[in-house]
Amino acid sequence: MKKKFLASLMAMVMVFGLAACGGSDDAATDGDSGEATGGKIGVSMPTQSLQRWNQDGTNMKAELEAAGYEVDLQYAGDNDIPTQVSQIENMIAGGCEVLVVAAIDGSSLTEALKGAAEQGIPVIAYDRLIMNSEAVSYYATFDNYKVGQMQGEYIRDALDLDNAEGPFNIELVTGAPDDNNVNFFFGGAMDVLTPYIESGKLVVPSGQTEKAQCATANWSTEEAQKRFENIISSVGYAPDGVKLDAVLCSNDSTSYGVQNALLAAGYTADNMPIITGQDCDKPNVKNLVAGYQSMSIFKDTRTLAEKVVGMVDAIMKGSEPEINDTETYDNGVGVVPSYLCDPVIVTVDNYKEMLIDSGYYTEADIA
Ligand code: BGC
Numbered sequence: 506m507k508k509k510f511l512a513s514l515m516a517m518v519m520v521f522g523l524a525a526c527g528g529s530d531d532a533a534t535d536g537d538s539g540e541a542t543g544g545k546i547g548v549s550m551p552t553q554s555l556q557r558w559n560q561d562g563t564n565m566k567a568e569l570e571a572a573g574y575e576v577d578l579q580y581a582g583d584n585d586i587p588t589q590v591s592q593i594e595n596m597i598a599g600g601c602e603v604l605v606v607a608a609i610d611g612s613s614l615t616e617a618l619k620g621a622a623e624q625g626i627p628v629i630a631y632d633r634l635i636m637n638s639e640a641v642s643y644y645a646t647f648d649n650y651k652v653g654q655m656q657g658e659y660i661r662d663a664l665d666l667d668n669a670e671g672p673f674n675i676e677l678v679t680g681a682p683d684d685n686n687v688n689f690f691f692g693g694a695m696d697v698l699t700p701y702i703e704s705g706k707l708v709v710p711s712g713q714t715e716k717a718q719c720a721t722a723n724w725s726t727e728e729a730q731k732r733f734e735n736i737i738s739s740v741g742y743a744p745d746g747v748k749l750d751a752v753l754c755s756n757d758s759t760s761y762g763v764q765n766a767l768l769a770a771g772y773t774a775d776n777m778p779i780i781t782g783q784d785c786d787k788p789n790v791k792n793l794v795a796g797y798q799s800m801s802i803f804k805d806t807r808t809l810a811e812k813v814v815g816m817v818d819a820i821m822k823g824s825e826p827e828i829n830d831t832e833t834y835d836n837g838v839g840v841v842p843s844y845l846c847d848p849v850i851v852t853v854d855n856y857k858e859m860l861i862d863s864g865y866y867t868e869a870d871i872a
Contacts, residue, residue: 542573543572543574543821544574545574545575545600545601545602546569546575546576546604547577547593547596547597547606548562548569548579548605548631549592549596549604549605549607550562550578551581551608551609552580552581552609554583554584555724555758555786556784556786557784557804558580558607560806561631561806561810564807564809565578565813568810569814569817572818574821577601584609584723586609586610589608589613589614590613590616590617593614593617594617594620597620597621597624597626601626602821603628603821604621604626604627604628605628605629605631606628606629606630606631606635607631607633608630608633608635610684611635611636611683611685611836612636612637613683614635615636615638618640626640627642627643628641628642629641629642629643629644629813629816630643630644630646631645631646631813632646632647632686632809633685634646634685634686634836634841635836636685636837637836637838643816643828643841643844644841644842644844645809645813645846646809646834646843646844647845647846647847647848648845648847648848649686649693650692651693651847652802652804653689653690653692653693653696654693654694654696656690656693656694656754656783656800657696657698658697659779659781659799659850660694660697660698660751660779660781661701663779663799664707664751666701666706666707671705671706672707673707673708674708674709674747674748675698675708675749676711676713676733676751676752676753677691677695677713677714677753678719678753678763679716679720679753679754679759680720680721680724680755680756680759681721682716682720687716688716690755690756690783691716691719694753694755698753702714711736711739713736721759721762724756724758725759725762726758726761729754729758729760729763730762730766731762733763733766734766734769734770737766737770744771744776749767749778750779751780752778752780753781754780754783756783757783757784757785757789757801758784758786760781760789761786761792763780764797764798768797774795774796774797779799780798781798781800781801783801784801784802784803785851785859785860787866787871790851790856790860790866793852793853794871796853800850800851800852802848803850803860804846804848805846805849805863808846812827812844815827816844826844827844828842828844829844829845830843830845
């Protein structure tokens with residue numbers, strides 16, 4: 506009797522257990538095949554040649570899959586605009602229900618995204634705003650103006666511009682002219698630095714102060730290096746020549762090119778100017794520790810991915826995504842509701858806490 510009861514109890518436990526497993530499986534996956542059933546999401550990234558976009562893509566894919574979605578992740582070669590356009594067209598034709606797009610050229614996707622609008626597919630602009638398109642529903646990024654402002658303030662404070670006599674020599678380097686973020690990075694920094702340039706406390710000996718003159722196509726390290734080599738030789742900058750006090754660089758890939766040019770011209774950690782950056786790319790963090798770069802801006806791509814996955818999930822479930830800015834980002838046809846994440850300054854003093862203790866990098870990554 507007792508044996509029979511135990512046997513049927515065991516059977517019940519097993520059936521129950523299986524049912525419970527099956528239940529939770531069914532919610533996220535398609536039974537036997539193990540495929541996600543939450544819907545298909547297209548993720549379009551600009552390039553694999555820069556560390557950050559690889560991280561962005563990997564994080565987005567992992568987090569979307571963990572939330573139960575199928576992911577079509579595409580990188581557009583090395584910043585190849587026609588490739589990005591056709592990848593997006595394929596995502597639309599291939600049944601993606603939401604598109605997440607980090608545009609190469611903010612203005613080149615208008616036609617491709619008309620198809621998304623026609624089919625009611627919401628588009629989230631990722632990190633970079635997509636211009637001149639009504640199809641863009643939301644924008645998620647870091648506070649780009651604040652990034653530039655922090656870089657400008659770092660230079661202001663490091664040179665003690667409010668108290669020191671000066672004048673100080675500075676040169677300016679920014680990014681791709683077709684990336685809308687450049688307006689905010691360069692604009693934010695120049696809002697801090699321009700009054701000092703106007704008062705003569707800061708001097709730009711190359712005379713190159715306009716955004717177009719300071720731009721770097723595709724944010725290329727080689728292009729930034731070439732331009733800076735020309736500046737070094739035309740102005741006569743050298744450790745024992747004309748003194749260079751600071752270089753504003755909008756991001757790490759351009760900053761790296763500037764540092765290469767200065768190192769080749771004989772500069773060392775002892776006489777490097779103040780140099781800014783953004784992204785905390787591994788080679789730049791190494792240079793930060795070596796004393797070649799003064800600061801970088803940390804934009805934790807895990808945070809951005811998490812926010813965007815939250816947006817996708819809200820859209821797919823018919824609720825309102827979380828936004829915290831409805832004023833700043835006008836893409837030419839209207840203001841795009843945005844979520845702005847907070848950037849953080851990283852220097853040699855806090856890189857361990859910000860980058861290693863937070864699990865973003867291992868010691869070995871930047872050894
Ligand atoms: C991003 C930066 C990045 C740059 C080059 C910008 O749009 O916001 O983080 O360094 O593109 O890829």
